[in-house]
Amino acid sequence: xxxxxxxxxIQRRTVAVVGTGSVGRAAAYAMFxxxxxxxxxLVDANEASxxxxxxxxxxxxxxxxxxDVRAVPVDAIGAAQVVVITAGRSQKPGQTRLxxxxxxxxxxxxxxxxxDRAAPDAVLLLATNPVDVLTQIAAAESKRPDGxxxxxxxxxxxxxxxxxxxxxxxxxxxxVHAYILGEHGDSQVPIWSQAAIGGAKLAAGPVLGRxxxxxxxxxxxxxxxxxxxxxxxCKGRTDSAIGVVIAHLVEAILGDEHGVHxxxxxxxxxxxxxxxxxxxxxxxxxxxxxxxxxPDLDAGEIAALRRSADVLGQALRALG
Numbered sequence: 001x002x003x004x005x006x007x008x009x010i011q012r013r014t015v016a017v018v019g020t021g022s023v024g025r026a027a028a029y030a031m032f033x034x035x036x037x038x039x040x041x042l043v044d045a046n047e048a049s050x051x052x053x054x055x056x057x058x059x060x061x062x063x064x065x066x067x068d069v070r071a072v073p074v075d076a077i078g079a080a081q082v083v084v085i086t087a088g089r090s091q092k093p094g095q096t097r098l099x100x101x102x103x104x105x106x107x108x109x110x111x112x113x114x115x116d117r118a119a120p121d122a123v124l125l126l127a128t129n130p131v132d133v134l135t136q137i138a139a140a141e142s143k144r145p146d147g148x149x150x151x152x153x154x155x156x157x158x159x160x161x162x163x164x165x166x167x168x169x170x171x172x173x174x175x176v177h178a179y180i181l182g183e184h185g186d187s188q189v190p191i192w193s194q195a196a197i198g199g200a201k202l203a204a205g206p207v208l209g210r211x212x213x214x215x216x217x218x219x220x221x222x223x224x225x226x227x228x229x230x231x232x233x234c235k236g237r238t239d240s241a242i243g244v245v246i247a248h249l250v251e252a253i254l255g256d257e258h259g260v261h262x263x264x265x266x267x268x269x270x271x272x273x274x275x276x277x278x279x280x281x282x283x284x285x286x287x288x289x290x291x292x293x294x295p296d297l298d299a300g301e302i303a304a305l306r307r308s309a310d311v312l313g314q315a316l317r318a319l320g
Contacts, residue, residue, distance in 0.1 A: 016043060017043065020049050031250060090237055123149075
């Protein structure tokens with residue numbers, strides 16, 4: 001009599017969130033509601049805050065489904081396949097993301113050092129601003145392999161642009177294919193040469209009876225770029241949309257989806273840029289960045305990307 005073979009157990013999907021400020025809470029909430037992971041571990045210097053957030057979410061399991069949420073010390077996150085880092089000071093009205101650099105750089109160095117010891121095999125996903133410069137610092141500080149330190153980059157900026165283009169053309173943003181690359185900040189670069197709806201490139205001529213003229217491009221780009229500033233002026237912070245972005249990227253990693261996302265990674269000569277982290281399209285899977293893509297850009301876009309990299313390089317040099 002043969003013994004029936006048993007299918008392997010499904011791996012428990014665990015994500016840790018380091019920092020339960022407004023962005024960390026929004027990310028935990030989005031992951032909980034979307035059931036992005038089977039276990040969410042919350043870490044914060046304020047242990048009571050993390051514990052309260054975990055309890056608050058756990059009480060909704062009857063409505064969402066079984067997702068374990070626990071507050072733990074950082075040395076208890078060894079099972080996490082993804083560690084989301086949101087720790088740091090948040091942007092205030094009138095501040096740029098780069099204004100936060102000096103305050104948050106030391107925090108990130110310390111967090112990365114601790115997480116390297118606690119969860120050396122996890123993919124690090126940074127959302128703390130200024131995310132590009134801090135991703136470069138984290139990648140340099142971390143001992144984990146190349147491709148396992150990722151910044152959320154311009155994923156949110158690109159989503160904002162797609163929403164605005166969809167609104168302009170009266171189509172679902174899911175049917176809009178458009179990227180913002182470079183800095184997650186004022187020097188970001190909308191890639192109009194590749195923007196399309198249903199395979200029809202917006203730069204090639206009329207789409208759905210509308211021409212994307214220079215004035216419309218400038219308006220959409222500025223609205224996407226200034227969205228965070230406008231939201232902060234109204235409610236004092238941005239957290240909800242970036243929380244959804246984090247959940248989306250965590251699902252892409254844990255699910256080994258190999259989807260393409262505009263993420264901040266240390267560049268190695270792409271578009272003639274190196275020495276800084278900035279967003280380019282990346283294939284994302286269980287091991288982090290599986291591949292990098294360099295779509296054909298026009299000369300103006302490449303020049304703008306290099307100017308964006310110069311802004312980030314200056315910030316790194318100023319930090320010393």
